[in-house]
Amino acid sequence: MENFTPISALVGGSLIGLSAALLFALNGRLAGISGILAGLMPPARQDATWRVMFVVGLIVGTGVWLAATGRPVVAFDVGWPVIVGGGVLTGIGTRIGAGCTSGHGVCGLARSSPRSLVATVTFVGVGGLTVFIARHVMGV
Amino acid sequence: MARNLVALAAGLIFGLGLAISEMVSPLKVKAFLDVAGDWDPSLILVMGSAVVVSFVAFRLILRRPQPVLDLKFDIPTRRDIDGRLVGGAVVFGVGWGLVGLCPGPALSGLVYGNIESFVFVGAMLVGLAIGPRLVTLIGAPPVASATPG
Numbered sequence: 001m002e003n004f005t006p007i008s009a010l011v012g013g014s015l016i017g018l019s020a021a022l023l024f025a026l027n028g029r030l031a032g033i034s035g036i037l038a039g040l041m042p043p044a045r046q047d048a049t050w051r052v053m054f055v056v057g058l059i060v061g062t063g064v065w066l067a068a069t070g071r072p073v074v075a076f077d078v079g080w081p082v083i084v085g086g087g088v089l090t091g092i093g094t095r096i097g098a099g100c101t102s103g104h105g106v107c108g109l110a111r112s113s114p115r116s117l118v119a120t121v122t123f124v125g126v127g128g129l130t131v132f133i134a135r136h137v138m139g140v
Numbered sequence: 141m142a143r144n145l146v147a148l149a150a151g152l153i154f155g156l157g158l159a160i161s162e163m164v165s166p167l168k169v170k171a172f173l174d175v176a177g178d179w180d181p182s183l184i185l186v187m188g189s190a191v192v193v194s195f196v197a198f199r200l201i202l203r204r205p206q207p208v209l210d211l212k213f214d215i216p217t218r219r220d221i222d223g224r225l226v227g228g229a230v231v232f233g234v235g236w237g238l239v240g241l242c243p244g245p246a247l248s249g250l251v252y253g254n255i256e257s258f259v260f261v262g263a264m265l266v267g268l269a270i271g272p273r274l275v276t277l278i279g280a281p282p283v284a285s286a287t288p289g
Contacts, residue, residue: 003168003180005161006185008160008162008182010189014193015157016186016189017189017193019151020150020154020193022153024198024213025197025207026146026207027146027207028212030216033243034243034268038268053148053151056151057151057154059151059250060155061157062159066251074165074249074252075167077170078238080259082239084259086239086263087235087241087246087263087266088264089231089232090235090267091267092267093228093229093233093234094242096224096272097224097227097231100244101187102242102243104229106191106194109187109195110197111198112195114221118226119225119226123229123232126233126234127237129233130233130238134237135177
């Protein structure tokens with residue numbers, strides 16, 4: 001557990017919660033990233049602008065920290081077929097399941113939604129199982 | 141206009157949080173999911189602190205009849221657990237475990253300029269677009285069962 005980073009995890013997580021609170025208090029919207037993206041899928045809706053602005057902010061926010069600190073390092077340990085397959089599955093799954101780590105795992109749990117609790121337990125469990133099978137059974 | 145600036149600010153704070161907590165790193169996320177390996181429980185504290193902050197904030201916010209800049213709170217009302225919810229979460233879980241990226245970090249990680257990030261996001265957008273169509277396909281009555289025998 002030497003790679004455990006509790007302080008930065010608590011600070012970063014609190015900022016994510018603050019972001020969700022800000023968007024909800026002022027705009028009445030939940031900061032679920034897959035939901036924000038789904039609203040940009042065809043047929044295009046009237047409220048595309050704020051969704052695009054949120055995504056721009058997301059990228060710039062991470063960029064500011066990267067520029068200031070040079071951290072964290074981002075690397076991948078899988079090949080192209082897995083990158084493509086994982087991306088497609090992430091898109092399909094979050095659209096069908098109506099949420100991702102932020103929509104269900106943060107906003108949904110904060111709203112005490114039973115659907116979000118079930119979804120979060122499911123994708124964390126399946127994610128863990130997937131890593132276990134890939135790393136410890138198949139050894140990739 | 142004001143709502144778009146709020147969205148930009150909220151995105152900025154969110155992206156900053158993903159970077160500081162290192163959730164933008166697929167290997168950091170995988171280290172959390174890899175309980176049998178060199179386990180890194182950081183993601184629990186990230187999600188936990190985000191939930192605690194928004195749990196308290198949401199309750200204070202919902203004392204108001206409406207959000208500051210809009211007419212109503214846009215909240216899902218469903219409370220039933222159905223196959224779509226669980227099935228979608230399973231499919232997402234596989235994708236998340238394979239690469240170590242969920243939608244937020246996938247987008248914010250684009251700033252690194254890695255080709256992998258762009259390909260992943262492109263594939264994810266395709267998945268988001270075709271998801272509803274797939275459900276219709278699976279939900280449609282199978283042709284074979286229409287004919288007896």
